[in-house]
Amino acid sequence: MPIDATEALAAGPRTREIAWDDRDVRLYHLGIGAGVPATDPGELRYTLESRLHVLPGFATVAGGGVPGVIRVLSMPGVDVDLARVLHGGQTLTVHRPIPVRGTATAADRVVAVHDKGRAAVLVLRTEVTDAEGPLWTEEARVFVSGEGGWGGDRGPSGAPEPPAGKPDHIVERPVREDQALLYRLTGDDNPLHADPGFAVRAGFDRPVLHGLCTYGMTLKAVVDTLLGGDVTQVRSYEARFAGVVYPGETLRIRMWRQEAPDPGVVRVAVSVVERDDALVLAGAVVRARDAG
Structure with missing residues (x-):
């Protein structure tokens, strides 16, 4: 079996040095749609x-942009075809505001392997520290089709539903036709997002937008709408990728501000306007630093 769960879980962390500067940060922000209108003080x-x-979402591309969904393929015990891999979800905890320029050590480790029957789910945890201590921690949930069925733990199940009741805020964000091509410049060169032939082999009609691009666009919308544009207020952010977005579509981002006992928590659901509000980001939660 191309995934050896025992070997993957037993392997120690792989460490690497990462560095970034203001050009990397600005490129990421442009890749998720920032800069419109170009002279707006908020932009x-x-x-x-x-x-x-x-924006804390920059953590997912810092140091070269290769996301967990790709890095996990080179971990011990993992040998699978990229065309059978999908990014299933992402969590991010920010221990301190991310500096505009920095160097740090990133340690990757597979912390869970779940058997979903027709697929396996790998969870890659990355812990990033700099000279002052922990900076951020992220986890990528990676689905690998055709790799389940060995009798392992199924792990969490069930698709989260959007919160009940009318959203407190709804914003719409257009996705440019070239959004995926621009976002690829952050370092995520998965051909699924640019090569029509590869996209068809992976089961899609045409190239799709990076899930982490949707993830970043959504976090920016929450920060700009509910946190006064203050990126330092983000303590953590998690989301499940429930569907794909095609470049040229429009994201509808619905936000519910959580009241007591969890003030500072924003629940979010994201859908595509042009496809009858097809859900693409589910179970999304942004926790601000004043949350309990």
């Missing part, structure tokens, strides 16, 4: 080096 916080703030 200049994402695009102008003299005012730059770092």
Whole structure:
């Protein structure tokens, strides 16, 4: 079996050195749609080096942009075809605001392997530290079709439903026709997002947008709408990728602000306007630093 769960879980962490600067940060922000309108003071916080703030979603591409969904393929006990891999979900915990420039050590480790019957789910945890201590922790949930059925633990199950009741806020964000091509410049060169032939082999009509691009666009919308544009207020962010987005479509982002006992928590659901509100991001939760 191309996935050896015992070997993957027993392997120690793989460490690597990462570095980034303001150009990397600005490119990421442009890749998730920042800069419209170009002279808006709120957008200049994402695009102008003299005012730059770092959206925490940048952590998913810092140091070269290769996401967990790709890095996990080179971990011990994992040998699978990229065309059978999908990014199933992402969590991010920010221990301190991310600096505009930095160097750090990232340690990757497979912390769970779930048997879903027709697929396996790998969970890759990455812990990033710099000279001052822990900076962020992220986990990528990676689905590998055709690799289940060995009798292992199924892990969490059930698709999260959007919160009940009317959203507190709804915003729409257009996805450019070239959004995936621009986002690929952050370092995520998966051909699924650019090569029509590869996309068909992977089971799609045409190239799809990176899930992490949708993830970043959604976090920016929450920060700009409910956190006053203050990126340092984000403590954690998690989401499940429930469907694909095609470049040229429009995201509808619905937000529910959580009241007591969890003030500071925002629940989010994201759908595609042009496909009858087809759900693409589910179970999304942004926790602000004033949350309990």
